[in-house]
Amino acid sequence: MSLILGIESSCDETGVALVRLPEGGAMPTLLSHALHSQIEMHQAYGGVVPELASRDHIRRVLPLTEAVLTESGLALADIDVVAFTRGPGLAGALLVGAGVACALGAALDKPVLGVHHLEGHLLSPFLSQDPPQFPFVALLVSGGHTQLMQVNGVGDYAILGETIDDAAGEAFDKSAKLMGLGYPGGPALSKLAQEGDPLAFKLPRPLLHSGDLDFSFAGLKTAVLTQAKKLxxxxxxxxxxxxxxxxxxxxxxxxxxxxxxxxxTGMQRVVVAGGVGANRLLRAQLNAACAKMKVRVHYPELHLCTDNGAMIAMAAAMRIQSGREQPAAEYAFDVKPRWPLDSLA
Incomplete structure (x- = not known):
């Protein structure tokens, strides 16, 4: 068996987790995880301040590592692999996780593995009580990314469509800011929406009838601004x-x-991953539509929709298990703030 420590530090959450990779091809299992959100710190600025984010990761990552080890009853010496988010994300924030992971690996004489942040989100539903099976269509909706992908297996991804400007998460956040809802805007907008009439204003659905699978939400943000000014x-x-x-x-x-x-694609299974995947209305409408088509829908657990170390450790475990990649005892590290998911092998 292998014990994998996962470290996530791509933006404004510091996450650490332990995943066990059993022998014989069984599904990896989550042993413990800990997460610190920087939301309160960034609220005063109306958004993430990269320098503050990096400094906070430095303060949090080792105490969180100690916490997950204590919760699982294990020690640093028990760790077999140290995984970390290599990209995409904020360069300074990524460097904190990469530096700590490689230092731990060197100190323990254990191999390390850099993980793609979006692959972590994509595979996070495998941590749920109802994990999917390959192949499936994936709707990846995190803060800065909106993509539809055909997922045939670990590392076998084909982009079907993606956003050409603002992502869905950005549309939520920017629209919320226009309404004076503060930071983080998306959850605040969704909470307020429960009290309103969704038919009150006729807002555009950009690219809905484009004939392709691409997205565009910049025009919607402009329409919200126009409507707010009219009011x-x-x-x-x-x-x-x-x-x-x-x-x-x-x-x-x-x-x-x-x-x-x-x-x-003709597929009969959908995976929804990323922070927007926690949206109540999205889940309700997608579940209802897919039920009519007799299509299964899978989500990560609600507490694992946001950035977290569990998804990084899980992605590392699944890459190792599938033979796509093996960790290495090489501790000279770099990070990839921009890293297309479909470039993975």
Whole structure:
């Protein structure tokens, strides 16, 4: 058996986890994980401040490592592989996790493995109580990424469609900021939307009838700005309606494009991963639409939708298990702030 320590530090969450990789091809299992969110620290600035994010990762990563070891009843000497997020993400934040991981590997004389952050999200539903099976269509909706992918196996990914400007998460956050909802905007907008009428405002569904599987949400953000200006002094009273209409427009595009991807590929299984995958309306509408098509939908557990160390350790375990990649005792590291997921082998 192999014990894999995973470290996530790509943006504004510091995550550490331990995953056990059994012999004989059984599914890796999560033993323990710990997470620290920097949301409160960044709220005063209305968004993530990269330098502050990096400094906070430095403070948090070793105490979190100690916490997961204590929870699992294991010691540093028991670790067989140290995995870390190599990219994409904020360069300074990535360097913290990479540096700590490689230092631990060198000190313990254990191999290390750099992991793609989005592959971590993509494989995170395998940590759930209802893990998927390959192949499947994946809707990857994290903060800065919106992609539809055909996933045939670990490391075998083909992009079916992706955003050409703002991602869905950015549309949530930027629209929320236009409404004065603060940071983080997406969850605040979704919460307020529950009190509003999704049909109150007719907002655009960009590229909904484009005939391809690409996304575009910049025009929606502009439409929200225009509507907010039209409302003027009435905006506070209509804010819930505008939030509900905005959320409905984003979800409508995500659901219909996902259904189109299923028809195009002929697949009978969908995986939704990334922070936006926790959205209540998205889950309800996608579940209902896929049930009519007799298509299975899989999500990560709600507490694992955000960035976390468990998904990094799991992705490393699955890459090792599949033979796609093996960890190495090489401790000169680099990071990849920009790293296309379909470039993985």
């Amino acid at each position: 003027g002094d009435d905006l506070p009273a209509r804010k819930a309606d505008l939030a509900a209409s905005t959320e409905a427009a984003i979800v409508d595009v995500l659901v219909k494009k996902t259904l189109a991807a299923l028809k195009q």
